[in-house]
Amino acid sequence: MKYLILVADGAGDEPIKELGGKTPLETANIKNINQLAKKGTVGVVSTVPEGIAPGSDAANLSVMGYDPRVYLTGRSPLEAASIGIDMSDTDVAFRCNIVTLQGEGAYEDLTVLDHSAGDITTEEADELIKAVNEKFGNELIQFYTGVSYRHCMIVKNGETDYVLTPPHDILTKKVREYMPKGEGADFIYNMMKESYELLSKHPVNIRRVEKGLNPANSIWIWGQGKKPQLSSFYDKYQIKGATISAVDLIKGIGICAGLKSVDVEGATGTIHTNFSGKAEAAIQQFKDGMDFIYLHVEAPDECSHQGDLSGKISSLELIDEKIVGPVIEYLRSTGEAFRFLVLPDHQTPISIRTHAGKPVPFVLYDSSKETEADESKGFNETAAAASGLFFGNGYELTDYFFGC
Template structure:
């Protein structure tokens, strides 16, 4: 038996007036996924438990079968693992975004414009993170370059007891309304303010401004947590697996779970990613004995954060054509039994430009089950409400991998 999870990050949404009252999933022409929905099963699942923020960390753990109430220690530690940071038990990892703020006057009065700095290339971001390290590195604090705008800060013998806000949750709001809170958090605020002085007129950002690109002109620190400990995926399910993603968070979850993390050249984590390369990597992994592929596609989420409705619909159609279709075609032609799960981790509604916690739809197909085709079933929110329901994401994972 082969297993394939296609994770369409942030794909679930609300109805959009400009799409004729449809959601992006309804509006997108996903003829391949929907063909398997018609002969498979659809449903809804609550991937994020109450009391936990609807982040990709909690939601992807949930979809992979790990209850975030048990296993989630923070987002950044998972990302730290993926870029090779060997954390001590007393270390605290923080996500260090480099974001775009704009306006005049005091730092507190600036407006948070873009959490991704226009998807800044990693090679440019690396220069900026090194500049921050030169300014802030001590025997307790160090920055590490990640991918694009997503980076990591490690604090030795640090604290997690701060109230830190993800920048994508507060777009178009004042910096001063969203600065760190909690005892001892002042050092983070001062670091962020100082970083603006360092980065705003850095040659990298001067050049970006001249080209009409968003400058990566301040650090934004959030997502703190301690060293994670996941039980082995292979020990739990007896399945050898791998994850394919451009996002450090997903790579970190995979590594912590004992899955292989497959890198693909040109995989960017946005709508311009290397779709063909990711599909080929999955097929090659199957040929080499991998039984399970977790294919994570970040593009729908990024489009929602940017308010890019057309881009979201377009990338969903490309995922259907260039990711789902060739991989499932390979599985069909091999003749071995297989199961497929297509699912978002959470909703990222275009109108909100951030995550929400409502249940998300899924499509589940099992080649060993011959169901009567139902033309009314598709991969969307409305169709999902007519099918199965799981109150927790890890319960869906258990059902998918064990059929129990």
Template sequence: MKYVLILGDGMADEPVKQLGDKTPLQVADKENIDSLARIGEVGLVKTIPDGLAPGSDTANLSVLGYDPQKYYTGRSPLEALSIGADMESNDVSFRCNLVTLSEDGSYEDKTIIDHSSDEITTEEADELIKYLEKYLGNDTIKFYTGTSYRHAIIWHKGSIDVNLTPPHDILEKNIKKYLPKGTNSDKIKQMMVLSNELLKNHPINIRRKEKGLRPANSIWIWGEGTKPTLKSFRDKYNKKGAMISAVDLLKGIAIAAEMKNIEVEGVTGNINTNFEGKAKAAIDALKSGQDFVYVHMEAPDECGHRGEIDNKVKSIELIDSKVVKYIKEELDKLEEDYKIMILPDHPTPLAIRTHTNKAVPYLIYDSSRKIESNVKYDEESCKTTGNVFMKGYELMDYFLK
């Protein structure tokens, strides 16, 4: 038996007025996903336990079968693993976004315009992060380049007794009441303020503004945590697992779970990614001996954060036509039973442009056991079946049994 998990990050949503009070999943042309839903099992799964923040970190741990309340030590350490940051047991890791802040007034009076600086290129970001390391780094603080706007800071013997806010949760809001609070928070805030002074007139940002692009004129520090320890996926499930993602967070989870990370050329973490390449890589991995492949697509989540209604619908349609269709057709040729699971990790509603902890729809198709469910795959249809997993991490056990 082969297993493929196709995850559309942030794919679930709430009814959108501009879509006739329907969700993107309800209006998207996704004939391949819906055809699997009609002969598969669908239902709802609550991936984020009550009391935990609705992040992609906790949600994807849950989807992969790891109880976040037991294994979660923070978001940034998982990303730090992926980008090769050196981390000791008494170190603290932070996510370091390159963001766009409004340009007028004092730092506290600024508004956060974009959590991704118009999805700055990794090449541009690398130069900016190295520039910040030169002026803000020291024996205690180290900056590490990640991908696009997503980077890491390692603070040797740092403190996690801080209250930090994800930048995508406060888009278009004044930042004053969301600045760092708690032990040593003054040091974190100082780095953010100094980064603005260093970056606002950097040649890269001057060129970006000349091109009509938003400047990466500040860092935003969040996602604190300590070094994670996960039981290996193979020991947990007796299956060889692989991860395909453009996102450092997912790659870091895979490293912590001792899964194979598969790199695909042209993947970006947004709607302009190499969907076909991810699908082909998944099939190649299964043919090469992997039992389970986790295919992660960030595009719906990014569209949700950016409030891009049409693009969120389009991203779902691209996943359907370029990933699901290919994987299903190729699996049919293998002459071996297989299962496909499709779900988001969490909702990213367009109306609020950030994550929520509501249950999300799941779909499981088993080539050896077709079910006449006769429903489409969306939030409302999946609710009607009565299938519910209130502990999200139990869904993987069910899928792989």
């Protein structure tokens, strides 16, 4: 038996007026996933426990089979693991975005225009993070380059009791109300403020402005946490597996769980990612003896954060055409039974441009238990709710997926 979980990050949404009251999933031409739904099982799953912020950290831990209430220590330590940072038990990791701030006057009066600085390239970002580390790094604080706008700060013997806000939650809002809070948070505030002066004048950003691109003119620090301790995925399910994602967080969860992390050339975490390359990588891993692939695609989430409705629909169609179609074709060609689970990790409604904690739809297909096609089934919120099938925790759905 082969197993594949495909996470269409942020694909879940609410009915949208411009779509005639339908959601992006109901509107998109996703014939391959819908075909799986018609002959499989559809339902609804709550991936984020009540009381936990609906972030990709909690949601993907849950979908990968881990209770976030037990294992979540913050997203940044998971990202640090992906970068290859060897954290001690007293280190604290922070996510360090490089963002675009806009406006005039004091730092606090600026507006958060773009949490990703126009999906800045990793090569450009590396120059900026090196400049930040040269300015602020010392024997206790170090900055590390990640991917695109997502980077990491490690503080030795650090604290976690700060109130820090994800920048994608405050797009178009002024900085003032969302500055770091808590005892001892001044050092974070000071670095963020001083980074604006540093990065605004950096040659990378001068070139970006000349090209009409958003400058990465400030760091934004959030998502703090200590070293995670995940139990072994193999010990849990007795299955060898790999993760395929362009996002450090997902890679980090997989690495901490003992899964192989597979890099795909041209995988960006945006709608311009290498969709076909991800499908090819999954197929190759199966050919190389892996039993399970956790394939994560960030594009729908990034389009939602940007308020790009047409892009979100297009990203879903590209996932269906360039990933699901080829992978299903390969799995059927082997003659071996397989299970395929498709779901968002969480909602990212276009209307609010950030994550939401409502339950999301899923499709679970088992080639050995294929049912007669039911045309009422599909991978969307309406069909999933109509099924009456509900899992109260994401990890329970994953247990069911491997054990049913």
